[in-house]
Amino acid sequence: MKYLKHKIYGIIFNLFKIFPLKKNKITFIVDSRESFKGNLDYIKKEFEKRGNFDFNFFYKDKLSIKGFKNLATSKYVFLNDNFFPIAFMNFKGETVVTQLWHAPGAFKKFGGSVADGDTREMLLKISDNVDYLITSSKNIEDYYSEAFQISRNKIKPLGLPRADYYFESHDVDDLKSKFCNRYDIDFNKKIILYAPTFREEEKYNNVFNYLNLDEFNRALGDEYVLALRLHPKIKDFYSGDISTKGKYIDCSDYKSEQELLLISDVLITDYSSIMVEFAILNKPIVFFAYDLDSYLSNERGFYFDFESGVPGPVVSNSNQLIDVIVNEEFDESKMSDFSKTQFDAIDGKASKRVVDFLLKYEG
Structure with missing residues (x-):
């Protein structure tokens, strides 16, 4: 019954x-x-x-x-x-x-x-x-x-309520220092947080089939470190094997997502609602939507037009992703406008x- x-x-x-x-x-x-x-x-x-x-x-x-x-x-x-x-x-x-x-x-x-x-x-x-x-x-x-x-x-x-966290007194340098010590990262490097969401279409869950880590690190590795935070359901699909060892930090087990948002300089995501909270911080967001057509056809859809409504550039491959970050092609006014539609205060x-x-x- x-x-x-x-x-x-x-x-x-x-x-x-x-x-x-x-x-x-x-x-x-x-x-x-x-x-x-x-x-x-x-x-x-x-x-x-x-x-x-x-x-x-x-x-x-x-x-x-x-x-x-x-x-x-x-x-x-x-x-x-x-x-x-x-x-x-x-x-x-x-x-x-x-x-x-x-x-x-x-x-x-x-x-x-x-x-x-x-x-x-x-x-x-x-x-x-x-x-x-x-x-x-x-x-x-x-x-x-x-x-x-x-x-x-x-x-x-x-x-x-939990967004009140970002208005409390935090020693961001101390939080970042602890994160860097845990994962053996150079404190002077900026952090790019990559937080992809889960897809029902299984073949799109292996993020490293679409993100070229060698090219990414060649272009950005001197200035940035890539920190990957996976949706729990994705872990069965992505390939963190020997070919990717040392090319990124897997912080999926890091307890506080909000600390990660606070210490990160750039967010890469796709269709994850994490971007709504990150937008509060008015820091750059890139939408790596390599499977956008499939997602729009097979998943649950959005409350607004994805490409025009999200608070950052939408890219479909590694080269576009790298170019956007290298050239800092971010629109602060768009991020601010987005936050105002999602939060009254x-x-x-x-x-x-x-x-x-x-x-x-x-x-």
């Missing part, structure tokens, strides 16, 4: 509604890997400034009596990605369920924008039990309304706005 597991979760959860709600209790829904925690961490830190709150984590891939009880008795519940059992959970009327969503802005289509009818119906049921969906800009509300199948009046463009106060809103209207 479709969604049976999620319905069982809902039935179990509903049994715990007999316990009274606690107004200072907050529960964050995560998985056991605690992935996508960035927004949640910043919301937690902001609540900690406001008083004595009881914080709990509900691990969605673990059955726990304590977890269900905490979830059922929480005043505030936060999600950062999809959790289908929400569709079958009858929260108390005083409970406030807020979806923060881990991906910044609107780039690749997702959720109800690409799903079949059954999935859209499920998303609608989930959204019925969600009080607020936080986005980064009013300009993208229509996209999120479609993706989550949620009413516009539940969408609040208050910002991306870029000020390091997103977490504050979210918590201010919830305490004012739901506290």
Whole structure:
């Protein structure tokens, strides 16, 4: 039976509604890997400034009596990605369920924008039990309304909480020094971060079939080092064999993606939403879209025209990629304009706005 597991979760959860709600209790829904925690961490830190709150984590891939009880008795519940059992959970009327969503802005289509009818119906049921969906800009509300199948009046463009990281005090030189020591890199070299996304068309996932490392390093190696950060699903397809040894740094296992963005001088990507966050820093981005025609035909598509809408030059082969970086063919005004469409405010106060809103209207 479709969604049976999620319905069982809902039935179990509903049994715990007999316990009274606690107004200072907050529960964050995560998985056991605690992935996508960035927004949640910043919301937690902001609540900690406001008083004595009881914080709990509900691990969605673990059955726990304590977890269900905490979830059922929480005043505030936060999600950062999809959790289908929400569709079958009858929260108390005083409970406030807020979806923060881990991906910044609107780039690749997702959720109800690409799903079949059954999935859209499920998303609608989930959204019925969600009080607020936080986005980064009013300009993208229509996209999120479609993706989550949620009413516009539940969408609040208050910002991306984890983007507050870039406005904190960081010793960037120290962060870079630690990175360079770990990977045995010359500190004086600039870092080009290459972060390709996963393709359903498997043959395009081996990035070194399209990026000529010898030519890249011959042209750029004196000034730059190439740091590769792979999407987890790509690892089965790319060839980091003896022919590429020493020609790039594989930092896929580096814990903090945000630190990497902060210390990198240039980002090379393709269709990854990482570029939306990197654009905040107003540093150069190159889109290495060697399979653009295939991606447009076979993948989920974008919310805007890719070639004209992305905040940087689009290239299709190694030579074009190298030329763009060597000649610094970047348009700062385009990057700035893009950020303004994705973020209403870029000020390091997103977490504050979210918590201010919830305490004012739901506290």
